[in-house]
Amino acid sequence: MTTLNSKVPKGPLKDKWTTYKDKIDLVNPANKRNIDIIVVGTGLAGGSAAATLAELGYNVKAYCYQDSPRRAHSIAAQGGINASKNYMGDGDSDYRLFYDTVKGGDYRSREANVYRLAEVSGNIIDQCVAQGVPFARDYGGLLDNRSFGGVLVSRTFYAKGQTGQQLLLGAYSAMNRQIARGKIDMYNRHEMLDVVIVEGKARGIIVRNLITGEIERHSAHAVVIATGGYGNVYFLSTNAMGSNATAAWKIHKKGAYFANPCFTQIHPTCIPRSGDYQSKLTLMSESLRNDGRIWVPKNKDDVMAIRERKIKPVDIAEENRDYFLERRYPAFGNLVPRDVASRAAKERCDAGYGVNKTGEAVYLDFAAAFQRYGKEQAKIHGISNATNEKVIELGVAIIKEKYGNLFQMYEKIIDENPYKTPMMIYPATHYTMGGVWVDYNLMTTVDGLYCLGEANFSDHGANRLGASALMQGLADGYFVLPYTIGDYLSDDIRTGKIPTDTPEFDEAEKEVKDRIDFFMNNKGTRSVDYFHKKLGKVMWDKVGMGRNEKGLKEAMAEIRAIREEFWKEVKVPGDKNEMNLELEKAGRVADFLELGELFAKDALDRNESCGGHFREESVELEGEQKGEAKRNDKDYAYVSAWEYKGEPSDAVLHKEQLEFKDIELKQRSYK
Numbered sequence: 001m002t003t004l005n006s007k008v009p010k011g012p013l014k015d016k017w018t019t020y021k022d023k024i025d026l027v028n029p030a031n032k033r034n035i036d037i038i039v040v041g042t043g044l045a046g047g048s049a050a051a052t053l054a055e056l057g058y059n060v061k062a063y064c065y066q067d068s069p070r071r072a073h074s075i076a077a078q079g080g081i082n083a084s085k086n087y088m089g090d091g092d093s094d095y096r097l098f099y100d101t102v103k104g105g106d107y108r109s110r111e112a113n114v115y116r117l118a119e120v121s122g123n124i125i126d127q128c129v130a131q132g133v134p135f136a137r138d139y140g141g142l143l144d145n146r147s148f149g150g151v152l153v154s155r156t157f158y159a160k161g162q163t164g165q166q167l168l169l170g171a172y173s174a175m176n177r178q179i180a181r182g183k184i185d186m187y188n189r190h191e192m193l194d195v196v197i198v199e200g201k202a203r204g205i206i207v208r209n210l211i212t213g214e215i216e217r218h219s220a221h222a223v224v225i226a227t228g229g230y231g232n233v234y235f236l237s238t239n240a241m242g243s244n245a246t247a248a249w250k251i252h253k254k255g256a257y258f259a260n261p262c263f264t265q266i267h268p269t270c271i272p273r274s275g276d277y278q279s280k281l282t283l284m285s286e287s288l289r290n291d292g293r294i295w296v297p298k299n300k301d302d303v304m305a306i307r308e309r310k311i312k313p314v315d316i317a318e319e320n321r322d323y324f325l326e327r328r329y330p331a332f333g334n335l336v337p338r339d340v341a342s343r344a345a346k347e348r349c350d351a352g353y354g355v356n357k358t359g360e361a362v363y364l365d366f367a368a369a370f371q372r373y374g375k376e377q378a379k380i381h382g383i384s385n386a387t388n389e390k391v392i393e394l395g396v397a398i399i400k401e402k403y404g405n406l407f408q409m410y411e412k413i414i415d416e417n418p419y420k421t422p423m424m425i426y427p428a429t430h431y432t433m434g435g436v437w438v439d440y441n442l443m444t445t446v447d448g449l450y451c452l453g454e455a456n457f458s459d460h461g462a463n464r465l466g467a468s469a470l471m472q473g474l475a476d477g478y479f480v481l482p483y484t485i486g487d488y489l490s491d492d493i494r495t496g497k498i499p500t501d502t503p504e505f506d507e508a509e510k511e512v513k514d515r516i517d518f519f520m521n522n523k524g525t526r527s528v529d530y531f532h533k534k535l536g537k538v539m540w541d542k543v544g545m546g547r548n549e550k551g552l553k554e555a556m557a558e559i560r561a562i563r564e565e566f567w568k569e570v571k572v573p574g575d576k577n578e579m580n581l582e583l584e585k586a587g588r589v590a591d592f593l594e595l596g597e598l599f600a601k602d603a604l605d606r607n608e609s610c611g612g613h614f615r616e617e618s619v620e621l622e623g624e625q626k627g628e629a630k631r632n633d634k635d636y637a638y639v640s641a642w643e644y645k646g647e648p649s650d651a652v653l654h655k656e657q658l659e660f661k662d663i664e665l666k667q668r669s670y671k
């Protein structure tokens with residue numbers, strides 16, 4: 001059995017990464033030309049890795065299921081990317097970014113990895129600026145920063161509300177240079193359906209050409225998985241519709257442990273669900289909480305009048321509004337971390353104060369920001385005695401400049417003008433902190449099999465701070481993996497090409513083909529989405545924002561039953577030798593149906609509340625923190641790493657005990 005060794009280098013925290021880099025084995029340039037690396041996924045994590053590895057001289061084969069790397073889900077990232085540059089001079093440092101990230105993650109991440117992340121964060125900004133990423137700049141031309149939740153400094157670099165898109169264009173340009181040089185073979189519209197292990201090492205993958213349906217074998221000396229998160233296990237999420245867990249789940253079944261599957265982020269500021277026929281939720285970036293204030297009416301009469309459309313939110317007087325985040329968390333106010341903000345909104349809605357028809361919405365209001373910015377602008381432009389209309393006009397212009405595209409998106413979806421009436425928001429599934437377990441080298445429990453970006457269990461513990469996912473994905477791809485993989489590959493310089501006509505490839509290919517044939521031949525009556533929606537409902541109701549023992553046990557049984565029904569009743573139309581979106585979805589939902597059960601099992605094991613995982617049995621009963629989530633460091637300061645043993649309910653738990661030498665474990669208070 002594999003032993004769980006995090007391989008964190010010895011020595012003081014601040015020196016670990018530098019000393020590690022000084023001591024690792026290197027591969028000389030001539031030998032790199034003889035080594036092949038497969039990178040599955042070309043979002044920010046995979047794209048940055050593929051470009052850098054090719055630049056270093058390795059032969060890279062890269063895969064994505066979209067028609068271009070430019071369409072990876074990373075493109076959706078709106079708000080920004082963190083780095084401890086301290087351009088604002090507000091006291092930031094590598095240590096503070098490290099500290100905020102570990103604290104924000106509710107002390108469930110590995111110190112050494114998080115410190116390294118903070119350490120390389122500044123390099124990411126330099127790299128992206130060099131690529132031409134158009135980060136926002138201040139009046140003097142320097143890069144501008146804004147604040148995200150859970151921190152007391154401004155360290156978020158941004159490109160309006162399109163940061164992910166601009167960063168992805170940077171990584172894609174870097175990849176394209178290598179594609180043109182012949183150092184990256186790019187396989188668009190190819191889906192990895194299995195990994196091939198030869199003598200304990202990852203040596204290849206089986207992919208389906210999504211246009212022709214052809215099943216192909218590809219080999220390499222190492223395999224890198226950067227396939228994103230599994231938030232779509234909930235059916236409705238802010239993730240791209242295609243985001244899925246298949247690659248991560250397949251490698252789990254071949255020996256890679258899956259860590260902390262229950263750590264999911266429910267983001268507080270999403271456009272509320274409108275009905276049963278919706279297939280996607282939309283995020284309103286956290287950056288909006290810099291200027292927007294979150295509230296519900298204080299009086300239930302006002303709530304009812306609003307729901308019945310007898311009054312408008314702007315009719316409610318200031319003293320009759322409950323700015324519940326500012327009330328409960330005066331130190332951080334509207335900028336508390338996501339888990340805290342989401343639970344507070346749910347608490348108000350559960351208590352009957354939700355402001356839309358379903359009772360699941362709170363307001364995000366910019367009126368105060370229009371006034372604040374408007375008055376400032378009036379002064380700057382020397383307009384004395386500006387009327388209220390003029391002040392608002394000037395304030396709106398500033399907000400438009402900062403978040404215009406987000407406001408436009410809101411109006412298109414909801415058909416209300418958010419400059420005139422507050423936005424309505426509600427929490428939704430957004431990000432998964434859990435994922436494939438990796439050691440300090442980003443290697444999984446299978447030799448030569450690496451995992452990056454949102455697909456790994458990452459550096460975010462039980463809760464990710466805003467703007468830290470892009471930082472982690474790009475740190476992994478540009479600055480960490482290129483070192484660590486070299487150390488591993490230095491043993492492979494004499495191996496030669498990995499053949500694909502071997503029993504291991506035969507077997508993996510057969511498994512993939514058998515499963516496709518099953519789907520095509522099954523005489524079921526239900527669509528794939530029917531099962532996905534059913535799974536999503538169980539996940540949201542019983543493994544969502546609040547979890548308890550009874551609900552989790554029920555969820556495990558219900559997911560198992562949905563899975564059994566799926567294999568009997570699923571119907572996949574069309575042909576396997578053509579583009580067949582239903583066939584693609586069927587495979588992905590089959591994997592979600594297993595992952596969902598492990599997710600609930602993990603949540604059941606963790607009988608503490610931490611970060612995005614709120615166990616209703618584990619709540620502070622007294623003192624200033626009364627009603628808040630109660631963490632249990634004595635029994636649960638570990639990473640749960642699950643080993644596949646057949647049925648998800650049989651998975652075996654391995655614990656990576658977390659050690660905190662440079663940060664004192666404290667109760668997380670944002671009051």
Ligand SMILES: Cc1cc2nc3c(=O)[nH]c(=O)nc-3n(C[C@H](O)[C@H](O)[C@H](O)COP(=O)(O)OP(=O)(O)OC[C@H]3O[C@@H](n4cnc5c(N)ncnc54)[C@H](O)[C@@H]3O)c2cc1C
Pocket residue numbers: 040041042043044045046047063064065066069072073074075076077078079080081082163164190191192193226227228229238239240243244246247283430431452453454455466467468469470471473
């Ligand atoms: C709406 C939204 C806004 C966000 N805003 C921010 C933000 O402002 N700041 C921030 O830090 N984070 C943000 N995040 C989170 C962040 O965008 C993601 O965590 C991050 O982009 C994930 O990058 P990735 O490279 O790991 O995966 P992805 O970008 O999801 O890329 C996955 C890649 O894997 C490929 N792939 C998947 N499966 C297979 C397979 N089986 N075979 C072949 N290829 C496969 C895909 O084609 C794709 O290329 C946001 C998330 C959402 C949903």
